[in-house]
Amino acid sequence: xxxxxxxxxxxxxxxxxxxxxxxxxxxxxxxxxxxxxxxxxxxxxxxxxxxxxxxxxxxxxxxxxxxxxxxxxxxxxxxxxxxxxxxxxxxxxxxxxxxxxxxxxxxxxxxxxxxxxxxxxxxxxxxxxxxxxxxxxxxxxxxxxxxxxxxxxxxxxxxxxxxxxxxxxxxxxxxxxxxxxxxxxxxxxxxxxxxxxxxxxxxxxxxxxxxxxxxxxxxxxxxxxxxxxxxxxxxxxxxxxxxxxxxxxxxxxxxxxxxxxxxxxxxxxxxxxxxxxxxxxxxxxxxxxxxxxxxxxxxxxxxxxxxxxxxxxxxxxxxxxxxxxxxxxxxxxxxxxxxxxxxxxxxxxxxxxxxxxxxxxxxxxxxxxxxxxxxxxxxxxxxxxxxxxxxxxxxxxxxxxxxxxxxxxxxxxxxxxxxxxxxxxxxxxxxxxxxxxxxxxxxxxxx
Amino acid sequence: xxxxxxxxxxxxxxxxxxxxxxxxxxxxxxxxxxxxxxxxxxxxxxxxxxxxxxxxxxxxxxxxxxxxxxxxxxxxxxxxxxxxxxxxxxxxxxxxxxxxxxxxxxxxxxxxxxxxxxxxxxxxxxxxxxxxxxxxxxxxxxxxxxxxxxxxxxxxxxxxxxxxxxxxxxxxxxxxxxxxxxxxxxxxxxxxxxxxxxxxxxxxxxxxxxxxxxxxxxxxxxxxxxxxxxxxxxxxxxxxxxxxxxxxxxxxxxxxxxxxxxxxxxxxxxxxxxxxxxxxxxxxxxxxxxxxxxxxxxxxxxxxxxxxxxxxxx
Numbered sequence: 226x227x228x229x230x231x232x233x234x235x236x237x238x239x240x241x242x243x244x245x246x247x248x249x250x251x252x253x254x255x256x257x258x259x260x261x262x263x264x265x266x267x268x269x270x271x272x273x274x275x276x277x278x279x280x281x282x283x284x285x286x287x288x289x290x291x292x293x294x295x296x297x298x299x300x301x302x303x304x305x306x307x308x309x310x311x312x313x314x315x316x317x318x319x320x321x322x323x324x325x326x327x328x329x330x331x332x333x334x335x336x337x338x339x340x341x342x343x344x345x346x347x348x349x350x351x352x353x354x355x356x357x358x359x360x361x362x363x364x365x366x367x368x369x370x371x372x373x374x375x376x377x378x379x380x381x382x383x384x385x386x387x388x389x390x391x392x393x394x395x396x397x398x399x400x401x402x403x404x405x406x407x408x409x410x411x412x413x414x415x416x417x418x419x420x421x422x423x424x425x426x427x428x429x430x431x432x433x434x435x436x437x438x439x440x441x442x443x444x445x446x447x448x449x450x451x452x453x454x455x456x457x458x459x460x461x462x463x464x465x466x467x468x469x470x471x472x473x474x475x476x477x478x479x480x481x482x483x484x485x486x487x488x489x490x491x492x493x494x495x496x497x498x499x500x501x502x503x504x505x506x507x508x509x510x511x512x513x514x515x516x517x518x519x520x521x522x523x524x525x526x527x528x529x530x531x532x533x534x535x536x537x538x539x540x541x542x543x544x545x546x547x548x549x550x551x552x553x554x555x556x557x558x559x560x561x562x563x564x565x566x567x568x569x570x571x572x573x574x575x576x577x578x579x580x581x582x583x584x585x586x587x588x589x590x591x592x593x594x595x596x597x598x599x600x601x602x603x604x605x606x607x608x609x610x611x612x613x614x615x616x617x618x619x620x621x622x623x624x625x626x627x628x629x630x631x632x633x634x635x636x637x638x639x640x641x642x643x644x645x646x647x648x649x650x651x652x653x654x655x656x657x658x659x660x661x662x663x664x665x666x667x668x669x670x671x672x
Numbered sequence: 673x674x675x676x677x678x679x680x681x682x683x684x685x686x687x688x689x690x691x692x693x694x695x696x697x698x699x700x701x702x703x704x705x706x707x708x709x710x711x712x713x714x715x716x717x718x719x720x721x722x723x724x725x726x727x728x729x730x731x732x733x734x735x736x737x738x739x740x741x742x743x744x745x746x747x748x749x750x751x752x753x754x755x756x757x758x759x760x761x762x763x764x765x766x767x768x769x770x771x772x773x774x775x776x777x778x779x780x781x782x783x784x785x786x787x788x789x790x791x792x793x794x795x796x797x798x799x800x801x802x803x804x805x806x807x808x809x810x811x812x813x814x815x816x817x818x819x820x821x822x823x824x825x826x827x828x829x830x831x832x833x834x835x836x837x838x839x840x841x842x843x844x845x846x847x848x849x850x851x852x853x854x855x856x857x858x859x860x861x862x863x864x865x866x867x868x869x870x871x872x873x874x875x876x877x878x879x880x881x882x883x884x885x886x887x888x889x890x891x892x893x894x895x896x897x898x899x900x901x902x903x904x905x906x907x908x909x910x911x912x913x914x915x916x917x918x919x920x921x922x923x924x925x926x927x928x929x930x931x932x933x934x935x936x937x938x939x940x941x942x943x944x945x946x947x948x949x950x951x952x953x954x955x956x957x958x959x960x961x962x963x964x965x966x967x968x969x970x971x972x973x974x975x976x977x978x979x980x981x982x983x984x985x986x
Contacts, residue, residue: 322736326739495830630947634920635931
């Protein structure tokens with residue numbers, strides 16, 4: 226009898242567990258049918274607040290804390306539910322894919338580059354002439370599809386280049402005025418690296434090639450090649466092929482970085498070094514990075530400044546920083562009108578409310594909206610100064626990288642081989658990955 | 673038409689047929705079976721059957737989101753089979769599965785055999801050997817990539833730079849993780865070898881080797897079957913360790929810019945096809961996944977049938 230009771234209770238426990246399991250699962254597995262009729266489903270879900278609700282699938286992990294706090298404030302002030310979910314670093318497209326299929330998909334999401342426009346334009350509301358578009362102070366960071374629909378709208382922009390710790394440069398007996406082109410940069414960098422033992426710091430921070438850091442080279446530094454290849458124009462769509470005309474210039478700067486840094490080039494493949502910490506600790510004077518690091522650097526290195534990618538191109542004394550964005554809001558066209566309206570109101574609040582926009586700007590650096598708080602980001606101020614001095618802004622042509630993850634992964638693999646053995650044959654491989662790989666991936670996407 | 677057995681008819685041991693309804697409702701367990709079986713069946717349908725069927729359907733479609741898939745026929749399968757990276761991944765995975773199957777099972781059996789010989793501290797050893805199995809694949813991949821690189825960096829190279837390092841690295845990792853698990857299964861099998869048989873063999877003057885090969889191994893065949901099945905399918909399905917240890921590097925960059933990820937296995941190839949590219953390729957990835965399923969299921973069943981034949985009845 227006892228045994229039977231035990232068996233019975235075990236069975237019950239198992240059944241209960243399974244039932245609980247399906248309770249959670251069934252909601253998701255219904256998604257395909259439901260989202261066809263997304264609108265009625267949406268309005269049902271939003272019943273308690275007749276005004277609709279906001280679901281923002283956020284792209285920037287560093288922004289998450291601020292957003293959760295603002296979501297709470299918004300709920301208190303306006304009574305509208307705001308749910309913010311942040312995709313883990315580097316998994317935005319996977320998360321977006323999965324979330325968009327659910328019965329309550331994001332109402333606000335990010336379409337950051339031309340590939341994103343291609344994939345998601347059918348899910349994006351045309352933002353032309355909307356309340357949020359009217360708040361913008363520039364059109365420079367918006368994305369349109371081929372029919373001229375305003376698919377997504379920039380909510381911040383950033384710049385990248387080479388971050389320098391001027392105090393260390395001076396400690397090494399040089400001055401920032403020496404660095405006005407590649408020759409100047411090379412002299413200073415190589416001198417610091419040669420005397421690293423005696424100075425107590427090196428030229429560049431580690432140039433790890435693992436997933437947490439390789440994008441600084443395959444995404445950002447690669448931009449100098451694309452930028453100059455545009456020959457004074459700017460791409461409006463992804464070109465099917467590259468010429469690779471400025472590969473030598475990319476090599477100049479890349480070689481300078483990996484050969485004059487804290488970590489030997491053949492130890493970069495699996496990474497494991499914290500370049501940001503190295504810079505903050507004053508172990509290195511230069512780092513290839515972007516304006517989003519300002520908030521974390523300003524206390525440790527208050528004088529940190531950003532200089533352009535000097536790479537040996539003629540006339541580069543007039544170069545500025547690389548400015549652009551991948552942070553562009555899109556509203557889900559398949560959400561209910563109430564949710565779309567609620568989302569729009571929330572966006573306008575973020576860029577006009579003094580407290581909210583101040584908090585956003587503190588994290589984002591700058592927001593290109595008339596009513597937003599003033600920028601406090603030193604690197605973005607550097608960018609503005611270069612522009613004011615008549616230097617050219619290097620646009621983010623890198624945003625056109627076709628099939629970006631696969632393209633960059635190949636480039637990383639080629640650079641790893643090159644880092645371990647800097648032979649001409651290995652550099653040819655890098656070139657193949659960089660130039661021919663572009664055409665291959667372009668075909669993959671468009672062919 | 674011949675009379676066929678009705679689906680729910682029962683036959684007792686003597687082959688006499690009982691009327692269906694009576695037999696069905698007399699026994700309380702049979703009367704209540706939907707209550708016990710229902711939740712499991714529902715969960716199985718939701719968690720497995722439905723997604724599985726949907727997966728097959730999607731492999732015939734072009735889609736970005738599964739809710740608006742567009743039927744396109746067998747084009748995805750043609751593309752999947754024509755993909756050189758997929759074919760490379762297949763042969764690489766097959767080689768890996770076979771090598772890891774042999775090494776893992778030989779070592780696991782050896783360890784199990786030694787630990788059933790009454791060595792002092794057997795339980796401690798068993799625990800220690802089993803523990804690696806409790807660590808997740810991704811974590812393991814990163815830890816081992818550091819260990820390997822810690823060694824290889826002395827020789828100016830890295831696990832990401834040579835295909836053979838990646839291959840053997842993964843074999844070592846898998847052995848380290850799987851041997852303990854298989855060992856437990858083998859120990860259970862070895863403990864079930866009838867003592868009288870062993871004693872009889874001893875009395876008959878069999879050597880240790882003869883006892884091992886003529887008595888012990890035939891008696892643990894069921895364990896060997898299950899362990900081989902597990903390590904073969906594990907080898908084929910391997911994903912997270914592969915992703916974390918090498919991620920497919922090094923790549924073979926061919927003239928013209930196409931690449932083959934030399935240490936990419938099937939599951940990772942499917943993942944990369946699905947997420948690394950555009951919406952046209954998601955159907956292809958799905959087709960690859962269906963091919964992958966057929967392959968793993970076919971191989972697994974064939975191997976089961978083969979080793980089952982060698983099991984002895986006690």
